[in-house]
Amino acid sequence: MKKVLVLWVLLLAGLALAQTTVRVGVLLPISTVAGKAALNGVQLGVEQVNAGGKVKIELVVVDDGNTPATAVPALTKLMTVDRVDIVIGGLASGVTFALSGPVKQYQPLFLCIGAASSVVEQAFSDYGRFFHYHPWDYHNVAAALEFFKYLYENGARRVAILYEDGPFGSAGIQTYRAQLQNQGYTVQAEPFKTGSGNFTAILTRFKAFRPDILYWIGYDVDALPIAAQTRQVGLEPKLIYGAPPAWPVGFEKNRLSNDVAGMTAWLPSVANNESRRFVNLYRRKFGEVTDEYMAPMGYVIALSLGRAVEAASSADKDRIATELAKVQMDTPFGPLSFKPSDTGRTRFQGFNQSIWLQFQYLEGSRRPVFPANRAARPLRYPGNY
Amino acid sequence: MLRVRGLSKRFGGVVAASGIDLEVEPGEILAVIGPNGAGKSTLLNLLSGLIRPDAGEITFLGQDLTYAPPEVRTWKGLGRAFQIVQPFPEMTVRENLLVGALYGKPGTPVQTAHRVVEQVLELTGLAPKAETEAGELTLLEDKRLELARALATQPKLLLLDEVMAGLRPAEALEAVALVQRIRTSGVTVLFIEHLMPVVRALADRVVVMDYGQVIAQGSYAEVAAHPKVRQAYLGRSA
Amino acid sequence: MILVGGVLLLALLLPGLPLGEWRAFVLDTAQFAFLISGLALAWDLLARTGQLSLAHGAFFGLGAYSAALLAPGLGTLPALLLGGAVAALFSLLLGLSTLRLQGMYFAIATLAFSEVIRTLVLKAQFTGGSIGLPVQPAFAGAYPLGGYYLAVAVLAICAMVSLLLGRSRLHYAMAATRQGEAVARVLGVSVVRVKLLAFMISAFLAGLAGGVYAMKTLFLTPYDAFGLGRAVEALVIPIFGGLYTTAGPLLGGLIVVSLETWLRLRIGEGYLVVYGLILILTILFLPKGLMGLLARRKGGRHA
């Protein structure tokens, strides 16, 4: 009996010796939906990693306030007060851009969770410790265009684009328009102010154009008003296709969401092992299922970091970076590995357009409908609006 | 010194001043009287530039001031005190006067302005209250401040709008003495007044207005005897 | 006066103090606090004439964008000055058209002005539109503390202007204009000139602060630079600190920003609830702001 105990103690001591501890700064807009989801994901992933016993990740979480004026001092604090070598963050493009200066000054290993704007890609182009997990905006465009190509083959010819006139909506709009025209579409685009809730006038204007597809790029707050008012003015498009970063809670239960299509990187119903595992773990820890793809994104970042630390068996950021660059793993989004970005500007790009999938609200839930190899249902086109 | 010709103003359909002719001679005290709504205050507002006339002209010391903004008139020496006292409540009495002394004549050096303020404080008997905040003054002190502030702009002609209103008889007497002191110091005075004893005690000459027009002028005795004047006052109150 | 000098001296010496590991964070936070305090001082200057502006976010943004666009060609300092000048020019136009408006009417007109300007910047091509505008650091990044000392300089300039105006003859003209416009005119105050002058000085300083802000954040979007939030901050701080004073907005700015930062680090989620409650309690118990409290402690009558 005594022997067993001694053995146990020895074993535990050995484990403790082999365990590598790293402190990681997390810099997210935690009072936004996406930021909170991302944080939950990171925490879930870290719990997983720590449970493995070989690596111990300690998180220092700071709110970036979703504005540069808050984010820059917050990063400084992480680097100098908390003395972390690794930072997970960079959700909004504007904030991430503003962080590029201090990041280069303090030289952390920067694991970037969002920031799709290629302006950010440019800003970090000469920075070697920048790992960008999220696809770039041109990936997003490419994924959407593939879907539009498919729609064109199904007879769609006219696209009316409603885009919010902020950085999110207007970022790729010129490219979108040109590319859609290349595909043979006739395009009419109109900006709007997000959250105003008043689309009847613009939709009325679209009526004369008789669009097959109403494509809106905005935020969750615009989803219901657009779906409702499209019907109210009698626009009758064959497809409403939305591209917000998140969809409103409860939208799927609303009949107006029926047949509305959209793009996301992930759905809780995605049928791969990693995704199912994530959903289960998330439900166990937080008691609910999340729709936010930023949650698995944070989770993936934490898991990949855990692997890299384990492989490096060191807390040195450059050794970890070297190992992270070699990581190959399955994730809820599909396989992850780092390659130079398509433009060659940054060296470590995680996901690309292949993670995007198109879904449609059908009978009260979102179902993947495109690309064909990931579709759970056929696309309903024309939809009934 | 001040010449008014054909001054007219209407507000919507109401004629507040119509063809007013008026002269003020240097050194005199001129009273403008008339029933309520006769247009006295409108006349004063026109003279001090707070409202613009529809027609007519105002000449002061040979310069045309008909459309000059209020501050320009003050610079030329046309000072004014208001009926409803409006002290700057967050300033002391001294600071209130200093505003007038500094800006009444453009380019007044600060030293000079302080000297002027001292003189005016003495003249008006406000010296003991100099450091009191204007918001804390009594009505009489308020009225004095109103006068003093206008004096601090170093006017040649001072326009006074019912500065005795609301005062008790004893206080009014004090105020009368003050106005006389002001005249002695070389300032011409035009004042609007309701209280006939005050008019009689102060005015060298009286101008009577009714329905926006000048209906009589002359010495107190002359206008008091004027039939139109009696009718105007009696007719209204009857 | 001593208070203001002390704060500025502390600001100058701050980088040399033994702050240990907190040094960089303190300097970063202080830099933003200085700029916001400068903006608040600028707002207060205009408020002294009785005009409650909601356009100071726009002046800040105009200064920021102008400086950001001009700096590569002209160098940091000329760009900053021109940024202030652009803000002042716009303030002249705004001031001329709003001369006759008072109180809330004036406030809403200035709010409308900033919304229109923001839309123009959003729609223009050379500003980077809604995507945003990358900005070079001050002096092209040649001095690590360059941006910090620029912020100190802006704060010092704002405080000096505020102090000097408080002691100049213009002080009386501004106070008179605020407390009774018609009377002020009859006393010979050229109210139009005073208002416009205050407007331009105030906007110039706001623009200056904006320019340095741009060179610190390195990235501008119309939403951040022209946000209503900043205009409200510019108004909250002087009321919190004490209106129509120099020390009030100065201390108020430093305290409000530090408080907010501290709460964010301490409480994290929902810290703004506490922030809002503190504002409410301040007004309920310190109606004259911090300066009122200090004056009461000293037994003085003046705030």
Added chain:
Amino acid sequence: MELLLQTLINGILAAGLYALVASGLALAVGVVGIVNFAHGEFSMIGAFVSYLLFVGAGIDPILSLGLAAVVLFVVGALTYYGLIRPVLAAPELNQMLLTFGLSVALQNLALLLFGADTRVLFTPYQGATLALGGVSFGLPPFAAFVLSVGLLVGLYAFLGRTRLGFAVRAVAQNRLAPGLLGIETQRIYLLAFGLSAALAGMAGVMLSVMLYTSPTVGFAYTLKAFAIIVMAGLGNLRGVIPAAIVLALAEALVSTYVPGGGGWVEAVFFLVIFLALTWRSWRTR
């Protein structure tokens, strides 16, 4: 022609909600003399009342209207009693800072309690459409418009026909020095502020049906409501509806007829306000 008609209808329907939010604000400004920055947060509370009742108890938002009005009346009365009354005599700026603080606190309290999520509820009538000839419009905006007008007519009738309403108007027109406030005046302030909040709450219920529910839902309309009451002339309740219609029509016309007009709507809205204010100030002398 049909397009024009449709545009005009779009504009007028949008004006209903604007006017409802603005009327509450105008009541607070006109009677109590308080510029209430937290007005939008009262709407937000109304929206959450509606949302929570719907999700928790399956109560239709139409039924929530009355309850939200009651809840918000109480919230408004408490706010008046605890926060506004002590600062009635304080300078306008202090009052502004107070209500701003309240707005920040309430909005973030909601954030803490419910998260930043945008929530929508689902009723059978959200997408319902009415068509008249060539023009069509949604049932909810139409109902909101009718309801807004009804509430406003009720408000005017209350102010114009009842003794209490007369007292409210008398207080509004004859604001005594705050130190001299009688008990009667205090009571009327309480009533006016409560009514103001109740109107905001009902507007919030409509927002929960037509737009969404989130901690920031109140903000979108408050800024515009401020602009509207200022354009109408502070405290002038009767001016609110015309001002709201002018502005909503300007918005609708611009976004229908100007290419890319959707991005200019805000600017046009505020440009109209700016021009109206400055023009009026220069015209009268």
